[in-house]
Amino acid sequence: MATTNSVASNPKSWTLRLRKAIDRHLPMDHLLPDRQPYYVGSWVYVFGVVTIAALVWVVVSGVVLSFMGPQWWHDSRLGRFFNSLHFWSVQLFFIFMVLHLWGQYFMAGWRSGRAATWMIGVVIFAVSILTAFTGYLSQQNFDSQFIAINAKDAMNAAGAGAFFNVLNFGQMYGLHVMLLPIGVTILVVIHIVMVRTRGVVKPIDPEGSSRSHGEASDFVGIKGSVK
Amino acid sequence: MDSPATYFHWGFILISVPNLVVIGGMIVLFAIALVAPFPHSEEGDDGHDK
Amino acid sequence: MIRPMGATQDEYYRGVRMVPYDLVKELFLALGGVGVLAVLVALILSSPDVGPVTIATWAHQDPVDFVTTATSELAATTVSGGYGNPYNTAGPGQSWGPIAPQKWFGTRIPVDSGNAFVIQPLQRASVGNTDLGTALSMWQAASSGDQAKWLDAYTKALANATVTDGKVTVAASDTYGPLTVMMSNLLGIAQAGGLDGLLVINGRFYQTDYTQPLLFIGDSGYLSGLASDAHLTGSQWGMMNETGSYPGQTWLWLYTMWYQVPPFTSPDGFLGLNMSNADLGIIILMTILTAALALVPFIPGLRDIPRWVPIHRLIWRRYYAPRKAAPRS
Numbered sequence: 130m131a132t133t134n135s136v137a138s139n140p141k142s143w144t145l146r147l148r149k150a151i152d153r154h155l156p157m158d159h160l161l162p163d164r165q166p167y168y169v170g171s172w173v174y175v176f177g178v179v180t181i182a183a184l185v186w187v188v189v190s191g192v193v194l195s196f197m198g199p200q201w202w203h204d205s206r207l208g209r210f211f212n213s214l215h216f217w218s219v220q221l222f223f224i225f226m227v228l229h230l231w232g233q234y235f236m237a238g239w240r241s242g243r244a245a246t247w248m249i250g251v252v253i254f255a256v257s258i259l260t261a262f263t264g265y266l267s268q269q270n271f272d273s274q275f276i277a278i279n280a281k282d283a284m285n286a287a288g289a290g291a292f293f294n295v296l297n298f299g300q301m302y303g304l305h306v307m308l309l310p311i312g313v314t315i316l317v318v319i320h321i322v323m324v325r326t327r328g329v330v331k332p333i334d335p336e337g338s339s340r341s342h343g344e345a346s347d348f349v350g351i352k353g354s355v356k
Numbered sequence: 357m358d359s360p361a362t363y364f365h366w367g368f369i370l371i372s373v374p375n376l377v378v379i380g381g382m383i384v385l386f387a388i389a390l391v392a393p394f395p396h397s398e399e400g401d402d403g404h405d406k
Numbered sequence: 407m408i409r410p411m412g413a414t415q416d417e418y419y420r421g422v423r424m425v426p427y428d429l430v431k432e433l434f435l436a437l438g439g440v441g442v443l444a445v446l447v448a449l450i451l452s453s454p455d456v457g458p459v460t461i462a463t464w465a466h467q468d469p470v471d472f473v474t475t476a477t478s479e480l481a482a483t484t485v486s487g488g489y490g491n492p493y494n495t496a497g498p499g500q501s502w503g504p505i506a507p508q509k510w511f512g513t514r515i516p517v518d519s520g521n522a523f524v525i526q527p528l529q530r531a532s533v534g535n536t537d538l539g540t541a542l543s544m545w546q547a548a549s550s551g552d553q554a555k556w557l558d559a560y561t562k563a564l565a566n567a568t569v570t571d572g573k574v575t576v577a578a579s580d581t582y583g584p585l586t587v588m589m590s591n592l593l594g595i596a597q598a599g600g601l602d603g604l605l606v607i608n609g610r611f612y613q614t615d616y617t618q619p620l621l622f623i624g625d626s627g628y629l630s631g632l633a634s635d636a637h638l639t640g641s642q643w644g645m646m647n648e649t650g651s652y653p654g655q656t657w658l659w660l661y662t663m664w665y666q667v668p669p670f671t672s673p674d675g676f677l678g679l680n681m682s683n684a685d686l687g688i689i690i691l692m693t694i695l696t697a698a699l700a701l702v703p704f705i706p707g708l709r710d711i712p713r714w715v716p717i718h719r720l721i722w723r724r725y726y727a728p729r730k731a732a733p734r735s
Contacts, residue, residue, distance in 0.1 A: 159415055165427035166419060168725040170396045172389035175432070182436035186444050203455065212455075213448035216652075221440060223657045224378065228386055236721060237712040239703035241418065251700040258657060265655070271456040272649050275633045277616075278624035279640060286500040286685035288507025291492040291514040296621065299614025328415045331422070332722040333713055357451055358650040363637060368666050370643050374653040390720045396425065 155326050162325075169329055173236075176229035177324075183222035184317065188310060190215035195306045199269060219261060226254065238330050246323040253316045260313055263305035266295055456636075456649045459629055461605070461619060465596035468628045470567045472596060473574045473589045475626045477564065480520045480585075481557045484625040493517040493621070500686040502678055508686070515617060523622045527604045528588055531595050538591045541584035548583065556583035572597060640665045660695070664688045 138145055193211045194202060202208035230250070233239075239247035262280070266273050277295045284290035294300055361372040465472045478484045482496060490497035491508050492515040499508030525542070532539040545553065560583075563576040574593060576586070595601050605619040623629050630639065638644040645662035648654035669675030670684040679687040702708050712718060719726055 161429065163426060163428065164424040165429075167396070167423045167425045168722050169427060170394045170724050171721045172392050172394055173386075173721050175436070176389070178429075178433055178436045179440060182433070182440040183444075185437060186441055209452065209455070210448060213451070213453035214444055216453040217447045217451070218440075218444045220378070220653060221444060224382055224385075227657065228382060228389070231386055232389075232721070234702070235712050235715060235717040237709065237718070239709070244703035247703055248700045251696070254699075255696055261655065261657075268455075269458065270454075271458050271632070271636075272454065272638075274458050274620060274623065275629065275636075275638050278620055278629070279633075279638075279644070283685045283689055285489075285492060286508050286683070287689045288511055290508075291511035294515060294615070294617060296617040297615045302614070326415070328418060331418070332725045333718050335713075357652060358454070358456075360636065361647075361651040370637075370666075372637065372647055372651075372654070374648070374651055375646060375656050378653045378656050379659075390717065396724075 155322060159328070160322075160325050166329060166331070168332055173232040174329075176225050176232055180222060180225040180229050181317065181321075183218055183225055184313070186218040187215060187222055188314075190218055191306065191310070199267060199302060203269070219264070223257070223261070226257065230254070236330065237333055240330050240333075241327070243323075243327055243330055246320060246327065249316060249320045249323065253313065253320060256309065256312050256316060260305065260309040263301045263309060266301040267298065267305050269298070451652075454649045454652045459623055459632065460599070461596050461601045461623060462599040464623060464626060464628045465593055465601070466572060468626075469569050469572055469574050469593055469597075470564060471627045473567070473593055474561070474564045475622075476524050476589060476592055477557060477561055477585065479523050479622075479625065480525075480553070481561065482520060484519060486517065486621040486625050487519045494519075500683040502683050502686055502690070505686070505690070517618060517621060519621065519625070522618055523605065524588070524592060527595060527601055528592060530604060531591060531600070535591070537587055541587035541591075544584040545588065552583065556581065556585050560585045560589075641671075661688070661692055664691060 190211050194208075194215055197205075197208060197211075202212035233247065233250070262276075265276050266280075280295050281290055284293055284295055361374055363370055363372050364376060461472075475484060479487055482488060486493060488497045490499035491513055492511065493513065494517065495513060499506065501508070525545075528538060528542055532542055548556075559579065559581040560576070563579065563582070564574075567574050567576045569575070572593075573590065576582075592601070595604075602619060605622060606616060607613055608618060633639050633644070634642070636649050637647045638649075640662075643659075643662050643666060645658045645665075646654045646656055664670055665684060665688065669677070669679045670681060670688060673681055675681065698705065698708075
């Protein structure tokens with residue numbers, strides 16, 4: 130490849146090393162492949178991307194709500210619509226995320242070096258629950274009052290209540306509109322990069338079958354068989 | 357939608373109809389996803405490896 | 407050593423037939439499909455918004471409960487009055503053997519219920535109100551023994567209180583000390599909306615922390631009555647439920663389930679876990695179960711179930727089908 134300068138690259142360059150690491154681990158045609166193994170042919174595979182789609186709608190409706198302030202949806206019909214959009218997008222998000230979890234569980238999607246992908250997925254689940262919880266607390270209506278009063282007991286019993294005060298609307302709202310969505314988004318990006326880096330897991334083979342390339346060890350450990 | 361929901365009481369389980377609809381719907385959706393035919397390409401689906 | 411997964415992915419898929427698959431189009435179809443669905447459901451079903459309870463509503467709807475709660479605040483017999491950390495040191499908090507995180511971090515959100523919810527608001531209102539001023543002085547100057555006697559007598563009398571024109575009347579007696587004057591004034595302030603203002607603003611101007619008014623309302627029978635009607639309380643799987651006919655947080659089913667079963671429903675329980683430390687016990691249990699979910703790839707048995715349950719054979723039926731046919735050359 131011709132370059133405009135004739136100066137040789139410095140192999141110790143951090144920039145060069147970062148670029149080469151990215152090229153090794155996630156070249157563009159693995160990040161955005163236009164092919165998949167032929168066995169990726171079930172609607173169960175669709176639950177992941179549909180979860181992401183629901184998350185996009187959660188964030189979009191959430192941005193509108195936060196732009197207009199936390200009281201808008203109580204006083205305006207348009208505001209109420211965006212709150213409804215946010216509410217139902219969240220329902221869809223959790224529905225599809227759990228369906229995706231069921232699918233990945235029954236496919237044993239953690240095999241062949243994919244355990245970390247599974248674990249990040251569980252962390253996303255937990256952080257999403259926390260995000261939804263702070264959202265319910267931010268509603269400023271009867272539901273949020275009772276949730277706050279009730280949930281404080283669990284938080285206090287765990288010691289977390291001293292730092293995470295569910296009765297403090299300002300704290301809960303700030304966590305909900307900024308810190309936790311950033312957390313969820315970063316985790317989802319990591320999760321997707323991990324899926325694209327490793328590719329879709331192969332079907333489960335019974336032990337000792339002729340197609341087995343050591344897949345019996347698929348179920349063991351972190352790396353297992355990477356064949 | 358603002359009227360109180362109906363609740364099913366079965367042993368120690370107490371669940372609202374809307375929640376039951378969501379959970380039941382998820383199970384149905386998963387079952388459909390398992391069996392519904394998925395559109396696939398024309399590149400020979402005899403399953404043979406290249 | 408980090409394996410270069412890119413190259414390894416080529417190894418992983420060696421010999422596997424690849425077919426065209428448009429991930430980006432799939433994403434846009436998903437965005438469109440989910441968007442249409444969410445917009446339609448939002449337009450047709452809307453979302454729940456039951457208005458909040460104010461101290462004023464509470465004082466109007468159930469004045470006896472209001473006065474009873476306020477009296478109990480002075481006696482420190484309310485939930486918040488005897489809570490323990492992080493609000494005060496009046497109670498031990500929840501513990502399981504040596505595990506007592508509720509105590510470990512101290513009184514980081516100090517709330518003196520009787521003072522905050524009753525005495526201070528009355529002090530502000532006593533400006534220009536000599537009867538109230540006299541009653542308050544009598545209360546402040548009294549010994550704790552006298553205060554306890556008045557509280558006891560008045561609490562017992564409240565059990566048979568009547569309501570006339572929004573005012574609470576108890577059987578006439580001179581054993582209540584200044585409490586009747588104090589409580590009728592507090593009720594008046596509350597019904598006029600003044601107590602909401604005083605507890606929320608708390609002497610400041612800008613405010614986003616509702617700890618005080620929520621703790622006060624939370625001490626009432628009124629709020630828990632409304633919550634019970636809406637199936638929101640802990641013993642009704644309440645965490646999962648929503649007001650009206652809307653779905654709730656169904657994903658919390660396992661968390662709320664433990665509150666419905668032994669040992670968390672019984673006073674004696676099992677292995678030191680019972681009703682009184684249910685919150686702590688269940689949080690520990692759910693932490694363990696969530697960690698177990700994350701660690702499924704490493705847990706024998708749990709990670710093998712997918713191989714035993716033939717759901718994967720449906721998902722990958724195109725992969726498995728040719729093996730049933732006679733071997734081809």
